[in-house]
Amino acid sequence: MGNELGTEWVRLIIGLFVVLAFSQLNALFLVWLERKVAGHIQLRPGPMEVGPHGLLQTIADGLKLVGKELITPRAADRRLFVMAPVLVFMPVLVGFLVIPFSPELILRDMNVGILLIFAFSTFTVLAILAGGWASNNKYALLGAIRSVGQSVAYEIPLLLAVLSVVLMTNSMRFSEIVEAQSKVWFIFLQPVAGLIFLICATAETNRAPFDIPEAESELVAGFHTEYTGMRFGLFFLAEYTNMFIVSAVATSLFFGGWHGPLWIDFKIPGIFWFLLKTYILIFVIMWVRWTFPRIRFDQLMNFSWKVMIPLSLANLLVTALIVKLV
Numbered sequence: 001m002g003n004e005l006g007t008e009w010v011r012l013i014i015g016l017f018v019v020l021a022f023s024q025l026n027a028l029f030l031v032w033l034e035r036k037v038a039g040h041i042q043l044r045p046g047p048m049e050v051g052p053h054g055l056l057q058t059i060a061d062g063l064k065l066v067g068k069e070l071i072t073p074r075a076a077d078r079r080l081f082v083m084a085p086v087l088v089f090m091p092v093l094v095g096f097l098v099i100p101f102s103p104e105l106i107l108r109d110m111n112v113g114i115l116l117i118f119a120f121s122t123f124t125v126l127a128i129l130a131g132g133w134a135s136n137n138k139y140a141l142l143g144a145i146r147s148v149g150q151s152v153a154y155e156i157p158l159l160l161a162v163l164s165v166v167l168m169t170n171s172m173r174f175s176e177i178v179e180a181q182s183k184v185w186f187i188f189l190q191p192v193a194g195l196i197f198l199i200c201a202t203a204e205t206n207r208a209p210f211d212i213p214e215a216e217s218e219l220v221a222g223f224h225t226e227y228t229g230m231r232f233g234l235f236f237l238a239e240y241t242n243m244f245i246v247s248a249v250a251t252s253l254f255f256g257g258w259h260g261p262l263w264i265d266f267k268i269p270g271i272f273w274f275l276l277k278t279y280i281l282i283f284v285i286m287w288v289r290w291t292f293p294r295i296r297f298d299q300l301m302n303f304s305w306k307v308m309i310p311l312s313l314a315n316l317l318v319t320a321l322i323v324k325l326v
Helices: 002-041 057-067 078-095 113-134 139-167 172-179 191-204 229-254 270-289 297-325
Strands: none
Touching: 002 057, 002 078, 002 229, 002 270, 002 297, 057 229, 057 297, 078 113, 078 229, 113 139, 113 172, 113 229, 139 172, 139 191, 139 229, 139 297, 172 229, 191 229, 229 270
């Protein structure tokens, strides 16, 4: 019993180091990819100077951020101001615990995996609110308040969309949900829930056209206006890691997880299919950002309360009725 417990701890510690390394490299790659996507959509090459096709540009920017001075405003709540960037990143790391990259590559296959991710995602909003409040800056506070309002509004249809999948599988364990899609991906059975999830996930990660909390044209930089150096870098790192997490969750819930298309040879490793689908969804989120303009805050709230919530409720009721009848 003691040996099993020790092995489990060793596995978790190794997994933590792998997750930390992966989140750093993933963020560097996604920043470069977003610049390239933005460049090509706007008919320009994007970063090209540092490294081949600008591949080393984000590393150079990261080194510059590390070297920047950490400035704390005189009127700020010093303790909260310092804690907020750390708090915003920690819940994102927890999401990696239950993400099923392949049948063998799950750190903890918990029977409440979905609940764990959504429970910890609440801390991200609290950290943003703490950072905006502690900054003692009106732009930062407005951005933080907007973030809380947006999160409350869009978390409801997001959870209702996920409940449709939970009803179909009768499980909140990611591995069981993925296994249930071995023949048909749930995006074909639940297209409305899948679309609602992707829209709400975009809003939850504060990505355009829902980037109201950090609207540069109105609020300077929103909730992280007063942050410099690696404190600002942690907010940035959390945003891109969060984008990977929501795309990975969408892949697990609606796009078959590690299962490839039925018409392709299954000898290809499951982790390849999982990462391929996840990065395709990330590309779509970036594509949306550089295609649609930012919407007003009243439009954002009305869209959630008047369109997304009634639609997700109707979809859940129809799903429950079909499950009961079948």
